[in-house]
Amino acid sequence: MTRVLHILDHSLPLQSGYTFRTRAILKAQEGLGHEVRGLTGQRHTAALTGEEPETHDALQFYRTPGTPSGPRSRLPGLSEWQEIGALAQRIEGVAREWRPEILHAHSPALGGLAAVRAGRRLGLPVVYEIRAFWEDAAVGNGTGSEGSLRYRLTRALEDRVVRGANAVVTICEGLRSDLVTRGVPASKITIMPNGVDLALFGQPLERDAAFARSLGLGEGPVIGFLGSFYPYEGLDDLIAAMPMILARQSDARLLLVGGGPAEAALRAQAAASPAAHAIHFIGRVPHHEVDRYYALVDVVCYPRKAMRLTDLVTPLKPLEAMAQGKLVAASAVGGHRELIEDGMTGTLFPPDDPAGLAAAMAALLGDRAMWDARRTVARAFVERAHDWSVNAARYDSVYQTLLTRKQAISGAAA
Incomplete structure (x- = not known):
């Protein structure tokens, strides 16, 4: 052609x-x-x-x-x-x-x-x-x-x-x-x-319970972020929200997979947090192993900061998470609002607001009855439009x- x-x-x-x-x-x-x-x-x-x-x-x-x-x-x-x-x-x-x-x-x-x-x-x-x-x-x-x-x-x-x-x-x-x-x-x-290339992201792996236990995740709901640790990603807000999330979901855990410029500061923040026991850093993993970590996560969270970059640009990662059959929660910046319909394909929360993030996440984790329907709608959205x-x-x-x-x-x- x-x-x-x-x-x-x-x-x-x-x-x-x-x-x-x-x-x-x-x-x-x-x-x-x-x-x-x-x-x-x-x-x-x-x-x-x-x-x-x-x-x-x-x-x-x-x-x-x-x-x-x-x-x-x-x-x-x-x-x-x-x-x-x-x-x-x-x-x-x-x-x-x-x-x-x-x-x-x-x-x-x-x-x-x-x-x-x-x-x-x-x-x-x-x-x-x-x-x-x-x-x-x-x-x-x-x-x-x-x-x-x-x-x-x-x-x-x-x-x-x-x-x-x-x-x-x-x-x-x-x-x-x-x-x-x-x-x-x-x-x-x-x-x-x-x-999303559904040939790559379209067949989610089953959760490996033994692997989850080896990482200290236990059986509780797992919040995850898989990607690069840049300041604009807002992972400091997610870490700051963890004590408030644990107050309502004591068995929740946070899994952070990746690395980048903000990693050292994030690790220090997590170590000083009262929720330190529930925050787990994995570091960078080979791309062919990413599916294994996605399988451990219940909700993938994208707490991007509000700024010109995040308001104008739609990220790829939430679509990959939807294709993997994961629940998605994200800050309500412009780029996320183009991809995520609150209450339908995902959950939106206020940017730069750990308390608002925690409230939204605790509500999502506490409403398991709607998880399967939400995941089905999100996956269909990716198949239809992305x-x-x-x-x-x-x-x-x-x-x-x-x-x-x-x-x-x-x-x-x-």
Whole structure:
């Protein structure tokens, strides 16, 4: 059908929410008959295999040689401009060899700008997909500050890519609405929501009681979080809520699987808590073992802080939890409200409010009679609206519109 080159920040074999979404997109597009390959920029940190292209999970990826360089802290933009140039040059080389019909770039803006530059030289249409505004992600991660020079530069680059791309894709309404307020025509933007590869997340494992006991979880209800420990995830609020939850559900336990920048502070907070005996850190686990830990959890909790990042961006993890047949509870930030209908597919509670979190969680844990119905409704929601094997077909209309437009322009010029 269509040959598509995806331009990426990083990819498999690295494991992150970014690479898992990419894998799902490419696999689903192959299932629809498209030919797809990926190309990563210089920030892909996995060791090169020497293959050209590399193959991971039966998907093919080209790499851009070299590493980011330049005085980042003193002159924001110089190193990034060099990265863009190197990636644009690599796109052109791969495109002349493999002959894609579409360049599909995924945020951040560095890859998008390189694709726009290469697309103009090659005469290829460019789709730019925004998964998050990376200046806001840096604020949420604690590596940037709103309004700083780097923040404004990143935002300006994003605006430039959006103007230069032939079509724009976002993962949610929050991002689309923000772009429209910046003056981007709504007709240029398509929403491609986060999805789940049900072939991977669609067959939950049975709970291993012996494994649960070995981790100190006992038989009580288990609240879980599986993911990266960034400050914006609000895990400090969840830990702060645990004594109040235990006051109403004394056998409840909290299982935290993962790691990240906030881990040391969270472990210290938990150790000082009167609920320390009920809070269990596992650390990072291989991706192929995640299902085993999901099976131990009754309610997966996402207590994200209220900020621009979490209000605009829908996360992937709640959908994975629903696919696993888990109850979902989350703070009522904008990104969660797009995915979760309170009382139907999940439970919403006030953000930045440990007491409100505890009250909602205790009520959910205390109403076991509705658990099966809630899980069934949530699973059906994922199957209906967030299965990648279905959602990936939405790209086809974007691609075909651009290819038809290109053919019309070529015909008129002839």
